[in-house]
Amino acid sequence: MSGNTKAEPKWVAGCMSGTSLDGVDVALVLTDGAQIFEFGDSFFRPYSEAEQALLRSQLGSWDASDAAVDLIHTAHADALSKLQGTEIIGFHGQTFAHDPKGRGTYQAGDGAVLAAKTGKSVVWDFRSEDVQMGGQGAPLAPFYHHACARYIGATEPLIFLNLGGVGNLTWVDPNIEDPAQEGALLAFDTGPANAPINDLMQARLGKSFDKNGDLAARGTVDATLLEAFANHPYFAVVPPKSLDRNNFHDVLTQVENLQDADAAATLTAMAAVSVAMGVAQCPTAPARVLVSGGGRKNAVMMAMLATHLNCPVEPIEAVGLDGDMLEAQAFAYLAMRVKRGLPTSCPSTTGVSAPIGGGRMSAPE
Incomplete structure (x- = not known):
């Protein structure tokens, strides 16, 4: 590994505000950037309906409004104020646009502003x-x-599956010590997960999500639409690969003539099928799939995944990890890696040309 060989573990606060736009997660991790030593407190600061509407209005934008950026800073500072004892903050910001082969990627939020608000060093x-x-x-x-x-x-290869707005998986060989080493990891976005279901629920029923998959449970999957979806060219692309929240937005148009329950069931099946096709692209079959993100609370989605995959599919809580805070914790861990000059991505996770450490640091003064 590059960077310093030894480092003192520090309590780092990680922040995440995902594409579901539900709120800000903050979580403490004691880490040296290589190893996790302990997990600390966490806190969720929800966005109000008005705040969600403001942020939703900026999706796809490459230059967010001052009001939206101010909200991001205020909400994060508010959430971080609930955690004590941190020395460093990992601040992801809010993704509004992601076009890696075109204009790049845009996460709204300025680490220098957050450093001034919190009095802590911010990696962003x-x-x-x-x-x-x-x-x-x-x-x-x-x-x-x-x-x-x-x-x-863990002693055998396994998959971490995150079912947020978009699905993404990480295939891990835990026997390889350095994550940047070839063969340790393969990661990519699998396809749409909760975003189309949430959008459907909002548009048709004024609800933000399909709680527990209750609506999907009452519906029937449209096999013709599911088959057409499975033939989307994205699924044939060799990973690593990534998606924007709206890359599969047309699936909502495809289900517009279906009854509410059938539409929900079909969109849920699309998420599960895209994961199954992703797992088939991994180097070896996983011993188990550990699921984080909102999708793990959708009983229909979990049952569909279990049907498609030839191994145990469990919520990540089965191994004592927190599926709601995993991404916030990840940015705490990555912040410490940035501080130490260690890689945060490599060819098999993002397709980057060589292992690199991203991130900028802003001091509070």
């Missing part, structure tokens, strides 16, 4: 350098997943 802008070096800039949690696999004592 994690993705830009990866994109500049030919990478997809996403996903960035894989190096953290590797640390988690070693933390839980």
Whole structure:
């Protein structure tokens, strides 16, 4: 590994505000940037309906409004104020646009502003350098997943599956010590996960998500639409590969003539099928799949995944990890890696040309 060989573990606060726009997660991790030693407190600061509407209005934008950026800074500072004892903050910002082969990637939020608000050093802008070096800039949690696999004592290859707005998986060989080493990791976005379901629920029923998959459970999957979806060219692309939240936005148009329950069931099946096709692209079959993100609370989605995959599919809580805070924790871990000059992505996670460490540091003064 590059960077300092030894480092004192520090309590780092990681922040995440994902594409589901539900709020800000903050979580403390005691880490030296290589190993996880302990997990600390966490806190969720929800966005109000008005705040969600403001942020949603900026999706796809490459220059967010002052009001949206101010909200991002205020909400993060508010959430961070609930955690004590941190020395460093990992600040992801809010992704509004992601076009790695075109305009790049855009996470709204300025680490220098957050450093001034909190009085702590802030590591931010994690993705830009990866994109500049030919990478997809996403996903960035894989190096953290590797640390988690070693933390839980895994001995066989396994998959960490995050079902947020978009699905992404990390295949990990925990027997390889350095996550940047060839063969340790493969990571990529699998396809749409909760975003189309949430958008459907909002548009048709004024609800933000399909709680527990209750609506999908009452519906029937449209096999013709599912088959057409499975033939989308994205699924044939060799990983690593990544998606923007709206790359599969047309699936909503495809289900517009279906009854509510059938539409929900079909969109849920699309998420599960895209994961199954992703798992088939991994180097070896996983011993188990550990699921984080909102999708793990959708009983229909979990049952569909279990049907498609030939191994146990479990919520990540099964191994004592927190599926709601995993991404926030990841940015705590990555912040410490940036501080130490260690890589945060590599060819098998983002397609970047060589292992690189992204991120900028802003001191509070």
